[in-house]
Amino acid sequence: MSMRKKTTWLLLFCSIPFVVAFSQKKINVLFLGNSLTYYNNLPELVKLIAACDSVEMTYRSISLPNYALVDHWDEGNAQKEIKSGTYNFVVVQQGPSSQTEGRTYLLDYGLKFDALCDQHNAKLASYMVWPAKARSFDFPGVLESYKLLADSVKGIFCPAGNAWLKVWENYPEFKLYGEDNFHPDYRGSLLAAMVIYGSIMKKNDLTFVDYGKIKGADLIKSDFKILVRAAQRTLVDQKR
Numbered sequence: 703m704s705m706r707k708k709t710t711w712l713l714l715f716c717s718i719p720f721v722v723a724f725s726q727k728k729i730n731v732l733f734l735g736n737s738l739t740y741y742n743n744l745p746e747l748v749k750l751i752a753a754c755d756s757v758e759m760t761y762r763s764i765s766l767p768n769y770a771l772v773d774h775w776d777e778g779n780a781q782k783e784i785k786s787g788t789y790n791f792v793v794v795q796q797g798p799s800s801q802t803e804g805r806t807y808l809l810d811y812g813l814k815f816d817a818l819c820d821q822h823n824a825k826l827a828s829y830m831v832w833p834a835k836a837r838s839f840d841f842p843g844v845l846e847s848y849k850l851l852a853d854s855v856k857g858i859f860c861p862a863g864n865a866w867l868k869v870w871e872n873y874p875e876f877k878l879y880g881e882d883n884f885h886p887d888y889r890g891s892l893l894a895a896m897v898i899y900g901s902i903m904k905k906n907d908l909t910f911v912d913y914g915k916i917k918g919a920d921l922i923k924s925d926f927k928i929l930v931r932a933a934q935r936t937l938v939d940q941k942r
Contacts, residue, residue, distance in 0.1 A: 736797070
């Protein structure tokens with residue numbers, strides 16, 4: 703092989719890692735959900751966490767009150783977005799779905815959305831939420847439903863509800879629910895955002911998250927550290 707050809711192949715080989723690394727620095731995410739997604743603007747929190755990791759994230763959120771995946775499917779806007787072929791991840795969520803009807807809708811329409819994602823190079827992520835405080839006994843059912851969806855489509859599992867439980871193991875009075883004891887307060891949404899980002903990016907070390915960039919009006923640093931530890935424990939356990 704001539705010196706010129708050797709040089710050409712060397713340049714091509716050396717350029718490959720840089721192309722791959724650069725492609726991982728930009729992601730586009732579609733969120734399909736309801737008020738458990740739009741409360742505290744969870745997608746924006748995920749974006750802020752991504753920025754702390756030097757990742758440029760763009761997103762669109764189609765999240766409407768009381769919507770289940772069947773409602774998104776029937777409306778049709780979500781399909782149009784996925785068919786654009788511009789998304790890397792589609793994060794789906796509906797209510798707790800621990801009961802038979804909710805689980806059926808979650809699985810049936812989650813499978814429909816996943817098939818569409820497969821056709822357009824996107825990865826489905828199942829965002830596990832939580833039950834109302836009065837139905838805290840439903841946590842295992844919520845976990846089962848959302849994990850079943852992730853396993854059924856060989857997708858990404860984002861166990862935010864499990865992270866809430868991790869916090870309460872050591873701090874049972876830690877506030878994650880909002881005033882209605884169902885929707886999240888800022889801490890609850892931030893913890894969910896950490897788990898979602900770690901899950902889609904396959905990271906369990908969240909020490910890069912900058913308190914100064916994501917602190918809410920009443921989030922003290924000690925609470926922030928509790929949230930980071932709980933998210934990391936959840937993400938580590940998920941890999942076992």
